[in-house]
Amino acid sequence: MIYPKICLHCNDAGHNGMDLCERCFQKLPWVEYACGRCALPLPSSNAAACGACSNRELFFDHASTPFQFDGFIRDAIYQFKFNQKLNQGKLLAELLLRHIEDRQLEIPELIIPVPLHKKRMRQRGYNQALEIARIVSKELGKELGSELDYDAVYRNRDTSVQMELPAKQRHKNVKGAFSVKDNPIVLKNKQVCIIDDVMTTGNTVNEVAKCLRKAGVEKVGVWCLARVA
Ligand SMILES: [Zn+2]
Ligand SMILES: [Zn+2]
Numbered sequence: 001m002i003y004p005k006i007c008l009h010c011n012d013a014g015h016n017g018m019d020l021c022e023r024c025f026q027k028l029p030w031v032e033y034a035c036g037r038c039a040l041p042l043p044s045s046n047a048a049a050c051g052a053c054s055n056r057e058l059f060f061d062h063a064s065t066p067f068q069f070d071g072f073i074r075d076a077i078y079q080f081k082f083n084q085k086l087n088q089g090k091l092l093a094e095l096l097l098r099h100i101e102d103r104q105l106e107i108p109e110l111i112i113p114v115p116l117h118k119k120r121m122r123q124r125g126y127n128q129a130l131e132i133a134r135i136v137s138k139e140l141g142k143e144l145g146s147e148l149d150y151d152a153v154y155r156n157r158d159t160s161v162q163m164e165l166p167a168k169q170r171h172k173n174v175k176g177a178f179s180v181k182d183n184p185i186v187l188k189n190k191q192v193c194i195i196d197d198v199m200t201t202g203n204t205v206n207e208v209a210k211c212l213r214k215a216g217v218e219k220v221g222v223w224c225l226a227r228v229a
């Protein structure tokens with residue numbers, strides 16, 4: 001049974017096989033130029049790494065996102081993350097896949113969603129990053145061989161939502177919050193991509209990347225739905 005595609009934003013007919021009409025698609029807060037290292041939106045493309053990147057230790061090699069955390073994308077992520085609207089998540093994952101294809105981003109061997117703590121997983125019933133990673137890995141797995149690995153990394157303590165904290169507390173909030181399961185042979189020398197919903201300062205994905213490095217991962221990329229500018 002094929003249902004007609006309907007725009008999740010304005011209820012017009014969908015476009016390009018997605019639940020989003022052409023008008024709303026054009027109005028999305030696309031990131032045109034960004035720092036290749038941390039995905040921070042920039043006014044032009046000539047900076048390889050932004051000022052913020054050169055002042056801190058990053059454990060991932062590159063990061064990319066299609067959108068600024070703004071407008072319809074911000075609303076859709078809230079609906080998806082806090083309001084059980086999984087159809088918004090599906091659309092966001094399809095937009096991320098489109099971005100991966102358009103920008104010809106490097107395809108990893110393993111896709112690792114940022115894990116939720118088990119207590120929060122019980123409360124919410126799903127991990128938004130895992131839902132995105134499932135759709136992305138299924139599509140990229142078909143021809144390009146990417147595999148989903150959702151339990152190599154776990155969150156060893158419950159942390160506050162990064163977006164709700166002042167900038168100064170964000171690093172402390174997630175520091176040491178992730179661990180890799182014992183004997184992760186599967187990670188050694190692998191090319192991995194971490195998936196998250198929103199990248200705020202990058203502290204969360206950096207902590208995940210740090211423990212992947214310790215486990216012998218060779219290259220770490222980051223894909224997220226949106227970046228806080
Ligand atoms: Zn629309
Ligand atoms: Zn940067």
